Amino acid sequence: MSQIFISIGSNIEPQHHMSLALDELQQLFGSLQVSSIFESQAVGFDGDNFLNAVVGCQTELTLEQTANALREIEVRHGRPKNAKKFASRGLDLDLLLFDAVECQQPVILPRPEIFYNAFVLWPLSELAPELIPPSSQRSFGQLWQEFDKTKQQLCPVSFHWQPTRVKV
Numbered sequence: 001m002s003q004i005f006i007s008i009g010s011n012i013e014p015q016h017h018m019s020l021a022l023d024e025l026q027q028l029f030g031s032l033q034v035s036s037i038f039e040s041q042a043v044g045f046d047g048d049n050f051l052n053a054v055v056g057c058q059t060e061l062t063l064e065q066t067a068n069a070l071r072e073i074e075v076r077h078g079r080p081k082n083a084k085k086f087a088s089r090g091l092d093l094d095l096l097l098f099d100a101v102e103c104q105q106p107v108i109l110p111r112p113e114i115f116y117n118a119f120v121l122w123p124l125s126e127l128a129p130e131l132i133p134p135s136s137q138r139s140f141g142q143l144w145q146e147f148d149k150t151k152q153q154l155c156p157v158s159f160h161w162q163p164t165r166v167k168v
Ligand SMILES: Nc1ncnc2c1ncn2[C@@H]1O[C@H](COP(=O)(O)OP(=O)(O)OP(=O)(O)O)[C@@H](O)[C@H]1O
Pocket: 083, 084, 085, 086, 092, 093, 094, 095, 096, 106, 107, 108, 109, 110, 111, 113
């Protein structure tokens, strides 16, 4: 089993897309650890506010299978394969960590955005404050404590997502 963390972002009908993403991820991975949901201004372009969160879960899938499955969920929810980086999106799913794997292919791990986007680091530090990412001396809790919080304002929002009950 591998421990993975995924970031979820949306700024088009974000409540709807966050719920859909959580449903899809639960179907794919089973039990999920879900962070608080945060609202913030779009970073890097002029667009509507985003909702962001991070999910932690375990999987038997390989890294390649996991990356492909996340991509398929994005595409199913309106993300064209050739979407521009700084543009509004219904759903953005990014693999942040796959155990302690460090690689450039098939995706870049750990995802560099972890270290400079508050909307990724804050929720990740909630889920895994003690975890030290590969090639780092600091845990996510320490990294968040030391983060310059004046650059980006984040607001936790109340959001109700009910995990579907799985029949046993
Ligand atoms: N850790 C990762 N998770 C998801 N996609 C990744 C990762 N590393 C590299 N990629 C590659 O990046 C491409 C998507 O671009 P990228 O995710 O960088 O931009 P984006 O999704 O438009 O913006 P964002 O920075 O919000 O994810 C995908 O084709 C994917 O193969």
